[in-house]
Amino acid sequence: MSDPAPEHASGLATAGPADPEHDRTASYALDPGYVRALTDRVVSTTGESVPTYSPFTGQPLGAIPQSSTADVETAYRRAQRAQEAWAATPLEDRSRAMLALHDLILDRQDEIIDLVCWESGKARKHAFDEPLHVALTARYYARTAHEHLDPSRKAGVVPGLTRVEVNREPKGVVGVISPWNYPFTMALCDGLPALMAGNAVVHKPDAQTMLSALLGVQLLEEAGFPRDLWQVVAGPGRELGGPMIERSDYVCFTGSTATGKVIARQCADRLIGCSLELGGKNPILVLRDAAVDRAAEGAVRAAFSNAGQLCVSMERMFVADQVYDRFVARFVERTKAMRLGSGLEWGSDMGSLISKAQLDTVTAHVEDAVGKGARVLAGGRARPDLGPYFYEPTILEGVTPDMTCFGDETFGPVIALYRFHDEAEAVARANAGEYGLNASIYSRDGKRARAIARQIRCGTVNINEAFGATFASIDSPMGGMRQSGMGRRQGAEGIHRYTESQSVATQRVVRFAPMLGMSDQAYARMMTANLRLMNKLRRK
Structure with a gap:
């Protein structure tokens, strides 16, 4: 990174574009041969392709071949054949491939991070979360495969005379539709337990970040997984989503609530299962006994990691009267000190939004709030001097129910502050609305915070942490309540969703x-x- 640019009127310290002579821009990320080696894994016979762009510059990175509905059918036929052999593969062999993937990801993490940065525009420290999370997932399911998948004994109706075992049989071919915001980890983390359970995968990554997902598929092959076991198709969801659901034995989707409802209805028509991680308007509670500096540091990560483009990031913050003024001062100070920048080097605190559409949404939400009386305590504007889709990390005060950002998900670096007088009020306001994905509570009293967490209608609650404690604890389930989704990834639920349970009872004597x-x-x-x-x- 170059030296910081002068502080702007908003108070944000910024980092300018990287010095071309010192920027560690990896040539492979733009090399046509490298891109072709990845895109060869897309099942495509259409002869059509669409470009993929880097949010850093708005320039194309490469061309992605497009799949037809006939290509989707081909992908499922290949996956089905591969799955039959894979299901007969011993768990030890599946685990060895999964552990090989773990090591390969750690060995190749710089390549992964570079490509994720190029495609998503995120800061390097946020891109690092992606290989970290996939490695954790691979190791967990490799080490716990027998625990989750071996036949288990259950109590029989006649003690000593009824022997009951429950088997876990793979569903078959799992359809995975993954988003752009975490293009490597969301591409792989849901599919890995499906493979561990003996399934095959047909995968449609988001069009904006295909290359990161395809790199993950390449690493699967290098780790020893059969090539046809994980098929990739590319194209608009409105064209390929229906054919995928028609051929899948189970569907895993991460994305918007509106699309998730459509997928749920289509799966219901076929009587197949699905898991859906959907939208959120996540709350963070700073209680009266919170450590203010720790809460302010955590709030920066909670609101502005990956430029707020994280399903579990926070967009609503409720702060107790007793610490409100001190907390807000520290939070605003930390936010204004954040370094914005593009490029592949370490040092930036926040990168770019993914696209013009995302920038337009963030801009519209902030302008609507300000126009109706909200106050901007930090940020509040786009930064085209840094890149086409940069927007400053923004703190709003005085947001009211008539403002769009009060209840609608912004999915950008914008958070609203609210003062509360008692904790019952804070819990009620945190539970308001239709979403229930993630929450955070800051308090020095862990026992009291855990009791309050039981009252929060969210699938995950982090205490004295933004989101990383639950996100990285792979043994625990993760997912949403209410309009934030159904089903869970991670833990036993994250692999059992891809299995059919089969009870086998042997009766003796009577x-x-x-x-x-x-x-x-x-x-x-x-x-x-x-x-x-x-x-x-x-x-x-």
Whole structure:
């Protein structure tokens, strides 16, 4: 990075474009041969392609071949054939491939991060989260495969005479539709447990970040997974989504609530399952006993990581009267000190938004709020001097229900501050609205904060942390309540969603019918007495 540019009127310190002589711009990220090696993995016979662009400059990075509905059918046929052999592969062999992927990702993390930065425009420190999260996911499911997938013994109805086992059988071919905001981790993290459970994947990444997803598929092959096991198609969701759902045995989608509802209806028509991580308007609560400096540091990450383009980032902050003024002063100070910049080097605190459409949404939300009386405490404007889609990290005060950003998801670097008088009020306001994805609570009293967390209607709650504690704890489930989705990724739920449970019971000696000339009535009396006895013995 070059030296910081002079501080602007808004108070934000900024980093200018990288010095071409010192910028570690990796040539492979723009090299046509490198791009072709990735895009060869797209199932496409149309002869059509569309360019993908870098938000840093607005210039094209490469051309992505487009898939037809016939290509979708081809992808599913290939995946289905590969899945049949893969399902018969021992768990030990699947785990070895998963652990090889773990090491390969760590070895190649600079390449992954560079490509993610080029395609998404995010700061390098936020791009680092992506290989980190995928490596954690790969290692977790490799190490816990037997725990989650081995046949398990259950209690039989007649102790000692009824043996019951539950098997976990793969669904078949899983359709994964992944978003642009975390193009590497969201491309892989949902599909890895599907592979571990013996499934194949047909994947449609978002058009804006295809290359990062395709790099992930290349690494899967290099780690030892069969090539046809993970198929990639490219094209508009409105054209390929329906054919994918028609051929999938299960669907995993991350994106908007509106699209998620359409997918849920289509899956219901076929009686197949789906998991959906959808929108959020996530709250952060700063309680009266919070450590102010720690809360202010966490709030910066909560609101502005990946320029706010994170499903679990915070857009509403409720701060107790007792610490409001001190907290706001520290939060504004930290926000204004953030370094904005483009390029591949470490040092920037925030990068670019992904597109003009995203910039337009953020701009419209802030202008609407300010026009109706909200106050800008930091940020509040676009920064075309840094790149076409940069927008300053923005803190608003005085946001009211008639403003668009009060209840609608902005999905950008904008957060609204609200003062509260008592914690019951804060919980009620945090639960207001239709979403329930993630929340954060700052307090020195962990026990009290955990009790308050039980009252928050969100799928994950982080205490004294923005979102990383739950996001990186792969053994725990992650997902949304209410309009923020259904199903969970991570943990046991994250892999069991891709399996069918099969109960197998072996009965010995007695049968479930009258024996030795016993009448039906006598049989009923005997079974009733047995039930009473089992209850007295406190048996299940």
